[in-house]
Amino acid sequence: xxxxxxxxxxxxxxxVEGALADAAATPLTDGASAADLSRxxxxxxxxFTASGGKRVRPVLALLGAEAVGGDARDALSCAVAVELFQxxxxxxxxxxxxxxxxxxxxxxxxxxxxxxxINAGDxxxxxxxxxxxxxxxxDVERKVRVLSxxxxxxxxxxxxxALDLGWVRDRRWDLSTExxxxxxxxxxxxxxxxxxxxxxxxAAGGTRSAADGxxxxxxxxxVAFQLQDDLLNLVGDGEAQGKDFRSDVTEGKRTLAVVWxxxxxxxxxxxxxxxxxxxxxxxxxxxxxxxxxxxxxxGIEKCRALARELAEEAKARVAALARDAHISVEAQDLxxxxxxxxxxxAL
Numbered sequence: 001x002x003x004x005x006x007x008x009x010x011x012x013x014x015x016v017e018g019a020l021a022d023a024a025a026t027p028l029t030d031g032a033s034a035a036d037l038s039r040x041x042x043x044x045x046x047x048f049t050a051s052g053g054k055r056v057r058p059v060l061a062l063l064g065a066e067a068v069g070g071d072a073r074d075a076l077s078c079a080v081a082v083e084l085f086q087x088x089x090x091x092x093x094x095x096x097x098x099x100x101x102x103x104x105x106x107x108x109x110x111x112x113x114x115x116x117x118i119n120a121g122d123x124x125x126x127x128x129x130x131x132x133x134x135x136x137x138x139d140v141e142r143k144v145r146v147l148s149x150x151x152x153x154x155x156x157x158x159x160x161x162a163l164d165l166g167w168v169r170d171r172r173w174d175l176s177t178e179x180x181x182x183x184x185x186x187x188x189x190x191x192x193x194x195x196x197x198x199x200x201x202x203a204a205g206g207t208r209s210a211a212d213g214x215x216x217x218x219x220x221x222x223v224a225f226q227l228q229d230d231l232l233n234l235v236g237d238g239e240a241q242g243k244d245f246r247s248d249v250t251e252g253k254r255t256l257a258v259v260w261x262x263x264x265x266x267x268x269x270x271x272x273x274x275x276x277x278x279x280x281x282x283x284x285x286x287x288x289x290x291x292x293x294x295x296x297x298x299g300i301e302k303c304r305a306l307a308r309e310l311a312e313e314a315k316a317r318v319a320a321l322a323r324d325a326h327i328s329v330e331a332q333d334l335x336x337x338x339x340x341x342x343x344x345x346a347l
Contacts, residue, residue: 002341016058019076045120049087058083060196067331070204077135078199081128088124153195160187189222210326221314225342227307230255246287252277261297307343314339
């Protein structure tokens with residue numbers, strides 16, 4: 001199922017890690033302020049980025065390049081750019097959510113302070129464009145195409161984040177399944193799967209039809225990826241997740257499981273669930289009660305079913321790309337394995 005993609009991740013990881021190390025930024029001066037700049041700006045971002053996990057997003061950029069018959073190295077600057085955007089998004093997201101832990105460690109704003117953490121996230125956003133502009137393997141035309149798509153990715157992510165945060169701020173519970181899916185497609189799918197595959201293909205010189213097909217695969221699989229994340233937060237391995245387990249309940253997140261449950265619970269149970277989600281509950285008994293209500297409303301099962309449905313849809317799109325000779329058979333197998341991996345992940 002997803003084992004082949006996992007093997008690919010491990011095989012390509014050294015390429016990504018090497019490129020990230022090579023792209024580490026340093027102060028623009030070697031004068032008296034250089035040491036302070038390293039301490040306050042460059043080292044915090046470097047530490048945060050180095051703590052990344054499987055590097056799924058940057059590896060997808062390499063897969064996009066290889067899927068269209070190109071060299072993975074042509075997409076290394078894209079891979080680094082995507083990972084740096086991930087760093088920026090997580091640093092800023094943790095501040096907005098008042099998070100405590102990230103990747104098992106205190107969030108950057110808890111260690112460095114909110115102001116310096118914001119600045120480190122902003123540096124990561126700047127580096128997204130600098131690393132592509134400095135890539136000598138890409139000609140000007142490819143750089144412009146890649147940068148244009150990275151900018152589009154950032155806009156989509158910001159729109160999704162605006163909806164996610166705005167709904168919480170305004171205590172909105174009048175949301176539909178379609179509202180949630182639009183939000184998560186914008187916030188997560190574009191940068192988690194679609195654009196990495198897409199810019200990798202563009203950097204490697206793939207045809208527009210091949211790149212467009214990979215984009216659609218990524219958008220579909222990317223939503224499935226987030227649905228699995230939502231499930232793991234609610235019913236995954238609590239011991240492995242530690243304080244992050246069921247944090248979506250504590251933060252009152254409008255996940256598909258919650259939205260679906262509120263659409264299908266009776267008035268009394270729906271009111272109780274809204275009260276729990278709005279109370280910033282941390283008591284394990286209250287968190288368990290919220291999950292029980294979500295499950296009673298069918299939210300858990302809907303999340304599982306839709307994640308699998310979208311994974312199958314992504315696999316069908318991959319098969320169509322292979323039939324039309326836009327991607328190789330080997331790439332087809334890897335992309336199908338990717339879709340399975342997205343909905344089989346466990347912590």
